Amino acid sequence: MQRFATGTEAALALRPDHPLYCFRPEVLKEDARQFMALFPGETAYAVKTNGEPMVLKTLVEAGVRIFDVASPGEFAAVREASPDAEMLYMHPVKAQSDIRLALETYGIRVMSLDHEDEIAKVLRIVRAMDLDPASITIFVRLQTKGHAMYELSKKFGAAPGHAVELVQRLDKIGFRVGLCFHVGSQVEEAESYELALKSADWVRNRAGVELVGLDVGGGFPATYGSSPNRKPVHVPPLTELMGQLRDNITEWGFDDMPLVAEPGRVVVARAFSLIVRVLLRKGKRLYINDGIWASLSDSWTGKITLPARFIPDPARKTRKGDAENIVAFRVCGATCDSVDILSRPFWLPETVETGDWIEIGHIGAYSLSLRTRFNGFYPDDFVEVTTPFGDEGAPDGFASLETMAD
Ligand SMILES: Cc1ncc(COP(=O)(O)O)c(C=O)c1O
DSSP, rough: OEEESSSSHHHHOOSSSSSSEEOOOHHHHHHHHHHHHHHHSSEEEEGGOOOOOOHHHHHHHHHHOHHHHHHHHHHHHHHHHTTTEEEEEOOOOOHHHHHHHHHHSSSSOOEEESSSHHHHHHHHHHHTTTTOGGGGGEEEEEEOOOEEEEOOTSOBBHHHHHHHHHHHHHHHHHHEEEEOOOOOOOOOOOOHHHHHHHHHHHHHHTTTTTOOOOOOOOOOOOOOOOOOOOOOOOOOOOOHHHHHHHHHHHHTTOTTTTTEEEOHHHGGGGGGEEEEEEEEEEEEEESSSSSSSTTTHOOOOOOOOOOEEEEEEEOOOOSSTTTTEEEEEEESSSSSSSTOOOOEEEEEEEEEEOOEEEEEOSOOOSGGGOOOOGGGOOOOOOEOOSOGGGSSSSSSSSSEEESOOO
């Protein structure tokens, strides 16, 4: 992989006409290590967030040895990155053949579920393989309430009363039982975790079963930008959020059992930026060579304002307008689909033109993993970059809308 000090340097040297991902392995290691240092338990990286081999390999180098996986594709990717990494199969609804594969081929012994039919599926395979249920840990996933960019409890999680029944049933069969939750991705309030812990405590007390662990899921927020014309969303910094989470864990009496977290976004977001090219400027619209069916769907559905840096093409000798004047451009994606228009504008100098580049920062989470081949577009070019996106400043143009808190 070619290596550059900054994204700007890569853009000017390569003049990429297709989207170019800038991978920052040292940033990834730093963020993974920071999380592991702050969380008072085991860290299981959520592979769905970005399961690229370069990411998994770098995380292993950083000391991550547990991975949250959801499918056979993720089991194989983790095994490829590390022959002895532990995997937690935390998707609550699983294909029977995938459960068998997990237990038989990959030696996975930790799973989650939120329904009795799922217990029946797991038990069928456990009996067929003649395994002792006591060798398997099952986390019952609880429904939670809280504020996050992505609410996940609409789809998964048992209500507290139901969770009590599931815990008791699993215990009676002989499985080791724990509780887990996911407060939603990109949480907006630290209290979301406290509400979930309170609910977990209620279930523990009613169930009267000795729990073997608590998995607090993901949700830890990454740093993004904010729009100058909107009220800034207050995202608690990780140190603050983790301090509060640690206090809440003690307060609710979960500090005496093994804890796990499944962070995704907060670990990998900062590790990638994406250089896109303006294929066409039409008034206040920019048509770029990426979009919601490639790297930008998370920002579209989550209405996330990504930080962006303008990289003007030096080959263009004349420009109209005032480079100091930052204006909002509507951004249209590369495909012919008319919904492929970003939900948030890019704020850039009014001099931006066809042929210029924009480096979009903090794009490592839910970008590469959500790419489709729609319309035949599939960004897959990479370079390595050594300077963190936020450290480069705004050399020729302007960082739009950045509130790079850290
Ligand atoms: C079960 C599970 N664990 C972990 C994650 C990672 O969440 P985040 O990226 O918000 O940290 C997700 C995301 O959807 C998930 O579904």
